[in-house]
Amino acid sequence: MARRAPWSQRLLPYLYVGPALTVACLFSFVSMAISLWVSFHDYDAFAGASRFVGFDNYHRALYSADSYFWLAMRHTGVYVVLSVCGTLLTSLPLALLCLRAKVGQALFRTLYFLPSITPGVVLALVFYHIFGNYGQLLDRSWTALPALALLGVWAGAGYNMVIFLAGLTEIPQILYDAAVVDGANRWQQFRHITMPMLRNTLVFVTVMTIIGSFQVFTSVYIMTSGGPERSTEVIAYSIFVNAFAVAGQMGYASALAWLLFGVIFVFVFLQMRVFRSRRIYDE
Amino acid sequence: MPRLKLVAGLLLALILVTGVLARAGLTRRWVEDLGLQKTQREELRVWDWWSASTNEEYGDYFAALETAFEARNPDVDVIFQVVPFGNYVQKLSTAMVGDTPPDVFQSSVYWAEGFHQQGMLRSLNDLLEADPALPGTPAYVGESAFLPSAWRHNHTEDGTIFGIPQIIDASCLLWNLDILQAAAADDDEIRAMFQRDAAGAIDWTRIHWDAVHDWEHFRRLTRKLTVRDENDDVTQAGFLLSASSGAGLFSPWLAANGGRFQDAAGTQALFASARGIETVEFIARLYWVDRVCPPFRRQMTDAEMFKERRAAVVAAGTWSGKDITRDTMGWTHFGKTAFPRGPSGDGPSTVTWGNMLVITQRCDNVDAAWRYVKFVGGLEGSLLRGQYLGYNGPRFDFYATERWQQALRERPYLSNVKQICLAGDKLRHTEIIAVDHQANPIVESVLLHYPEILEGRGPYPSVAAAMRTAADNVDNVYRRYNEQVDNWLALRAAGTD
Numbered sequence: 001m002a003r004r005a006p007w008s009q010r011l012l013p014y015l016y017v018g019p020a021l022t023v024a025c026l027f028s029f030v031s032m033a034i035s036l037w038v039s040f041h042d043y044d045a046f047a048g049a050s051r052f053v054g055f056d057n058y059h060r061a062l063y064s065a066d067s068y069f070w071l072a073m074r075h076t077g078v079y080v081v082l083s084v085c086g087t088l089l090t091s092l093p094l095a096l097l098c099l100r101a102k103v104g105q106a107l108f109r110t111l112y113f114l115p116s117i118t119p120g121v122v123l124a125l126v127f128y129h130i131f132g133n134y135g136q137l138l139d140r141s142w143t144a145l146p147a148l149a150l151l152g153v154w155a156g157a158g159y160n161m162v163i164f165l166a167g168l169t170e171i172p173q174i175l176y177d178a179a180v181v182d183g184a185n186r187w188q189q190f191r192h193i194t195m196p197m198l199r200n201t202l203v204f205v206t207v208m209t210i211i212g213s214f215q216v217f218t219s220v221y222i223m224t225s226g227g228p229e230r231s232t233e234v235i236a237y238s239i240f241v242n243a244f245a246v247a248g249q250m251g252y253a254s255a256l257a258w259l260l261f262g263v264i265f266v267f268v269f270l271q272m273r274v275f276r277s278r279r280i281y282d283e
Numbered sequence: 284m285p286r287l288k289l290v291a292g293l294l295l296a297l298i299l300v301t302g303v304l305a306r307a308g309l310t311r312r313w314v315e316d317l318g319l320q321k322t323q324r325e326e327l328r329v330w331d332w333w334s335a336s337t338n339e340e341y342g343d344y345f346a347a348l349e350t351a352f353e354a355r356n357p358d359v360d361v362i363f364q365v366v367p368f369g370n371y372v373q374k375l376s377t378a379m380v381g382d383t384p385p386d387v388f389q390s391s392v393y394w395a396e397g398f399h400q401q402g403m404l405r406s407l408n409d410l411l412e413a414d415p416a417l418p419g420t421p422a423y424v425g426e427s428a429f430l431p432s433a434w435r436h437n438h439t440e441d442g443t444i445f446g447i448p449q450i451i452d453a454s455c456l457l458w459n460l461d462i463l464q465a466a467a468a469d470d471d472e473i474r475a476m477f478q479r480d481a482a483g484a485i486d487w488t489r490i491h492w493d494a495v496h497d498w499e500h501f502r503r504l505t506r507k508l509t510v511r512d513e514n515d516d517v518t519q520a521g522f523l524l525s526a527s528s529g530a531g532l533f534s535p536w537l538a539a540n541g542g543r544f545q546d547a548a549g550t551q552a553l554f555a556s557a558r559g560i561e562t563v564e565f566i567a568r569l570y571w572v573d574r575v576c577p578p579f580r581r582q583m584t585d586a587e588m589f590k591e592r593r594a595a596v597v598a599a600g601t602w603s604g605k606d607i608t609r610d611t612m613g614w615t616h617f618g619k620t621a622f623p624r625g626p627s628g629d630g631p632s633t634v635t636w637g638n639m640l641v642i643t644q645r646c647d648n649v650d651a652a653w654r655y656v657k658f659v660g661g662l663e664g665s666l667l668r669g670q671y672l673g674y675n676g677p678r679f680d681f682y683a684t685e686r687w688q689q690a691l692r693e694r695p696y697l698s699n700v701k702q703i704c705l706a707g708d709k710l711r712h713t714e715i716i717a718v719d720h721q722a723n724p725i726v727e728s729v730l731l732h733y734p735e736i737l738e739g740r741g742p743y744p745s746v747a748a749a750m751r752t753a754a755d756n757v758d759n760v761y762r763r764y765n766e767q768v769d770n771w772l773a774l775r776a777a778g779t780d
Contacts, residue, residue, distance in 0.1 A: 008285055
């Protein structure tokens with residue numbers, strides 16, 4: 001029978017995990033619980049008082065004539081689709097190209113990664129002027145949202161490229177060698193080896209992009225404030241406006257936030273189910 | 284050895300957690316209870332959004348203000364804290380909830396009424412009544428000391444005063460005098476806009492505050508001042524419009540047409556009236572029919588275009604002169620007028636506002652706070668702002684000082700601001716940000732799609748229908764807000780019981 005480790009050694013891992021767990025609990029889980037509670041109340045943060053209103057805030061968001069929830073969700077949905085497609089169509093080719101680079105791979109990786117570590121506010125301000133001077137994309141209702149999505153794709157491409165690159169380097173070279181022997185061309189190799197073997201990475205990138213895109217805020221706040229003509233009013237911006245620009249609407253804003261949570265949860269859940277239903281090659 | 288490591292680890296964790304909590308202010312009360320923070324001087328925390336990081340002159344002003352105030356009040360240590368304008372409401376609400384509010388802060392009219400209704404602000408009536416300063420003296424900060432337009436946003440209809448005006452501002456039309464002077468060479472109508480000196484010679488540095496008689500006159504002038512290239516593109520705007528400005532652009536024109544944005548009690552939007560529709564159509568026609576403006580662009584602000592000499596006239600604030608002078612190193616010469624009378628208006632007008640100093644409800648040191656408010660709101664404070672920031676003052680006696688006369692000589696663009704401020708109506712004041720969020724996109728749609736609306740294929744069947752929709756939405760904001768105010772009052776009443 002193995003001797004149990006002394007209590008000090010058993011305690012040590014918890015000590016390491018403790019601070020991060022405390023911070024996560026305090027600033028994520030506790031905040032989420034409070035926000036859920038607030039969403040069922042007419043809550044006044046300053047007075048610290050509240051009145052239970054049941055599902056009134058949710059009902060207002062979903063059915064009230066002057067609610068912008070559905071409009072914001074529609075815009076958010078368009079943004080998510082554009083972002084996910086854009087990200088996959090840029091990050092993966094970039095990663096493939098980078099993998100093939102004989103020299104300077106680290107340099108390319110660094111260059112492409114730079115936007116990811118640049119503050120979103122800075123990127124938004126830079127692109128605000130770029131879009132203003134070239135094409136005036138933010139001035140038209142039908143181009144403003146795609147322009148914001150373009151910024152999102154550009155900003156996230158480097159990060160996702162690094163993830164894909166990591167996934168690509170994990171694929172055994174022997175599979176490609178065997179495919180070459182069998183006479184497979186580049187496209188066939190990509191389709192029958194690279195894509196299936198990258199599925200876990202693909203799921204991860206897609207899920208993270210969807211979650212991030214649903215929460216897009218900074219670029220909207222800085223570049224368009226929801227305009228022109230409310231064409232870029234996304235759900236996170238709507239939550240912000242109601243929470244902080246309209247007095248006493250914290251409960252309503254919290255309800256919007258939980259509706260957003262619900263939508264993201266359903267999306268991610270469905271996606272995970274769909275991908276899990278197929279056999280993953282490296283399992 | 285492992286035990287030593289564990290103890291050291293625990294100690295380190297404890298120090299880190301304590302440090303975080305102390306830095307976050309969560310241990311403030313414990314420390315105060317221990318009596319470790321007692322100082323000889325009372326600390327007075329003052330919040331403002333004027334920041335030296337955006338304009339170094341603010342730094343000079345606050346330094347001079349602190350020196351002058353503390354010299355007279357050696358028992359008070361003023362601590363200025365800059366809070367960005369865009370985060371003011373959140374920061375203040377958080378500070379109030381977290382029991383770390385400032386003692387005094389500058390409140391924009393955007394939030395003042397709401398802060399008062401939420402119970403954040405201390406009523407100043409008792410302090411004013413007990414104040415020994417007599418009306419007519421430089422230290423007096425009662426109503427009679429201020430321009431009427433400065434004393435509009437700082438009190439309720441029942442007479443509760445919650446702020447002392449610090450500035451007076453108004454929307455105005457900003458005219459590029461260099462462009463005007465060039466155009467005046469062969470145009471009597473434009474030449475007549477300029478003032479004349481005692482000898483009857485034209486003073487090219489000053490225009491009359493009511494130089495534009497009515498909307499038709501304005502239309503004529505701006506058409507003349509519009510310059511187009513060979514492709515018929517506007518290279519110099521006669522009047523620069525921004526569709527996204529929404530209510531901000533619309534309100535002063537509405538005031539000049541005898542209309543009001545909202546009722547005094549903040550219960551009803553009034554801008555969908557015949558005067559309001561007339562106003563929006565006038566603005567839309569300037570853009571679509573008279574074509575005095577290049578295509579709407581969000582990225583280039585009116586001020587930027589004006590500073591680049593690509594616009595003869597823009598709508599701006601009376602405060603904007605110092606920024607233009609600084610940014611163009613004094614090379615741009617400009618003058619200010621009120622908005623001309625509309626077909627249903629009584630005369631030149633605009634909208635005005637007076638941001639104010641307020642004392643928070645949870646201020647512990649009311650005496651020091653009131654001394655500070657009085658100093659800043661008194662004549663000396665006004666003169667300091669005039670000296671360091673180039674601001675005109677909200678007080679009557681300010682305009683009689685030699686320093687103001689000197690400022691007028693040095694900065695001729697200031698010459699009309701008093702008349703403009705006196706002519707104006709009160710800026711919309713109830714839940715402005717929420718109201719703008721409802722109204723602006725609709726006004727923007729009308730301006731962007733005006734021809735389509737007229738042809739019956741726009742986003743709204745008519746301008747009137749669009750304005751009615753906007754007003755209905757704004758009414759909803761007011762209704763919800765007033766319900767909220769009733770809740771706050773009920774809560775406070777319950778607390779008092």
